[in-house]
Amino acid sequence: MSSDIIPGVDIALFGALGDLAKRKLYPALYHLDRDGLLDKSTRLIGLARQDISLDSFKETVEAALKERVKPEHLEKDAVARFIARIGYAALDFGTLEGYSAIVDWRVDAKGKSSPRPLLIYLSVPSRIYGDISSNLQASGCLDEQSRVVVEKPIGSDLESSGAVNDAIGAVFAESQIYRIDHYLGKETVQNLIALRFANPMFGNQWNQNQISHVEITVAEKVGIEGRWGYFDQAGQLRDMVQNHLLQLLCLIAMDPPSSLDADAIRDEKVKVLKALRPITGERLNTDLVRGQYITGAVDGQRVPGYLEEEGANTESSTETFVAFKTEVSNWRWAGVPFYLRTGKRMPEKMSQIVIHFRQQPHYIFDPDQRSLASNKLIIRLQPHEGISLQVLTKDPGLDKGMRLRPGPLDLDFNNAFPKRRIPEAYERLLLEVIKGQQYLFVRRDEIEHAWRWVDTLIDGWESRAAAPSRYPAGSWGPVSSIAMITRDGRSWYEEY
Ligand SMILES: NC(=O)C1=CN([C@@H]2O[C@H](COP(=O)(O)OP(=O)(O)OC[C@H]3O[C@@H](n4cnc5c(N)ncnc54)[C@H](OP(=O)(O)O)[C@@H]3O)[C@@H](O)[C@H]2O)C=CC1
Numbered sequence: 001m002s003s004d005i006i007p008g009v010d011i012a013l014f015g016a017l018g019d020l021a022k023r024k025l026y027p028a029l030y031h032l033d034r035d036g037l038l039d040k041s042t043r044l045i046g047l048a049r050q051d052i053s054l055d056s057f058k059e060t061v062e063a064a065l066k067e068r069v070k071p072e073h074l075e076k077d078a079v080a081r082f083i084a085r086i087g088y089a090a091l092d093f094g095t096l097e098g099y100s101a102i103v104d105w106r107v108d109a110k111g112k113s114s115p116r117p118l119l120i121y122l123s124v125p126s127r128i129y130g131d132i133s134s135n136l137q138a139s140g141c142l143d144e145q146s147r148v149v150v151e152k153p154i155g156s157d158l159e160s161s162g163a164v165n166d167a168i169g170a171v172f173a174e175s176q177i178y179r180i181d182h183y184l185g186k187e188t189v190q191n192l193i194a195l196r197f198a199n200p201m202f203g204n205q206w207n208q209n210q211i212s213h214v215e216i217t218v219a220e221k222v223g224i225e226g227r228w229g230y231f232d233q234a235g236q237l238r239d240m241v242q243n244h245l246l247q248l249l250c251l252i253a254m255d256p257p258s259s260l261d262a263d264a265i266r267d268e269k270v271k272v273l274k275a276l277r278p279i280t281g282e283r284l285n286t287d288l289v290r291g292q293y294i295t296g297a298v299d300g301q302r303v304p305g306y307l308e309e310e311g312a313n314t315e316s317s318t319e320t321f322v323a324f325k326t327e328v329s330n331w332r333w334a335g336v337p338f339y340l341r342t343g344k345r346m347p348e349k350m351s352q353i354v355i356h357f358r359q360q361p362h363y364i365f366d367p368d369q370r371s372l373a374s375n376k377l378i379i380r381l382q383p384h385e386g387i388s389l390q391v392l393t394k395d396p397g398l399d400k401g402m403r404l405r406p407g408p409l410d411l412d413f414n415n416a417f418p419k420r421r422i423p424e425a426y427e428r429l430l431l432e433v434i435k436g437q438q439y440l441f442v443r444r445d446e447i448e449h450a451w452r453w454v455d456t457l458i459d460g461w462e463s464r465a466a467a468p469s470r471y472p473a474g475s476w477g478p479v480s481s482i483a484m485i486t487r488d489g490r491s492w493y494e495e496y
């Protein structure tokens, strides 16, 4: 787990002019710096193809901060301090020539090489991770202190992810590889571990005897944000389910780890992935929905359909929405359905997990209110981070008799800790890499078991060759995703 010592590091950021770097990485590093969590010796070299000057690169980073950091957190001195840490070199990542720039950057004016660990961040498509790794090695940039951070998705199926992992693994030991799934850095996702394993009240109820079903929704309001080229190859299943949603499912379903060590947690997650029931045969018709958004309205504004997005191929059948029902086939969860859904262009950005507890076996209240009679634990991941337990109380008043009323026992993180800024996922993840702690990162076998499950699903739907169901932008997805859960006498929980 985390230690309090924050060592200085040299960060080499590949893909320094890309979308992720500007949108997430610079703001996260800036916040760490502003909060005093970067050692004064830490610095960063941006690496990208374009031959631009250092000043011009610094301007790009500053512009990204202005765009992405809340004005109340943008402090002139803190920005200047952060920008002063930055260097830049133009290189083509695929050719060895140019990598000497990284070696030179790490040598000081007296010709002494940096004592700090080199932290390499690959903010580029995974198909070039292998080339970059071997070029780093051949150019003499690496030693046993070096760490590499790789972004998702790793490959596009089990086979290609194996090839990428082999290529990185030929250069770096597993203990040097930090596979990012930024959902693992979110505050409330972290809290799942505290909630489940620090509170006996929940720990003892967490099984098929007490829980009737589980819902996980990750709804996005945005469309594909100019990332057609990437997204159309991936689709929502590879972009969101293979990684973020399955990781959430693992954290909900895993058995208690023996400690908070990285491998103890990862071992338990792998067991869940191995036990995840595949969706095959007739279940492809009943337990799986694929959707694609068409023109609609979000926040009262007309937005284009997926096939009308900039750069679109109008024949694409890539899914922008997926819903499915699965089960974790083990003693703890047998018979408990897990309903998951995720989509782009939904009415709200809303990620939440709802644990539905079973009803009391003997019921003594008004029979008309029986459908109310179960508790729900609602874990809101974003945007209103918090945890709420729906309990039943008596409706107050003399005229009500023993009428039940559902109400929340609520922990809203922003109200409970008003002075604390909830850090962005990338801040926490970058800090953990700097500290050399791996527990929030994904091990190779987790990625591969997740791909194995997703590959089976893709093989199934490709064999059926069915087009995705259409849903208007600004809706909660195709009606068939509502039918999927309604058939079981349930509904998606949409209060937040
Ligand atoms: N953007 C996002 O929201 C998210 C992205 N990711 C992952 O992060 C990674 C980066 O994504 P993103 O920032 O969106 O991608 P971009 O395409 O925006 O950025 C990639 C950058 O790498 C550069 N690059 C690629 N190949 C080379 C090369 N051979 N030599 C030199 N430069 C090269 C590109 O330069 P050029 O423009 O000149 O080609 C570009 O600046 C990907 O793995 C993606 O899957 C994960 C989660 C979210």
Ligand SMILES: O=C1O[C@H](COP(=O)(O)O)[C@@H](O)[C@H](O)[C@H]1O
Pocket (backbone or CB within 6 Å): 182, 220, 222, 239, 240
């Ligand atoms: O990894 C990704 O995540 C984002 C959603 O992340 P969030 O933190 O805003 O919930 C998604 O939009 C993107 O397509 C995907 O690559």
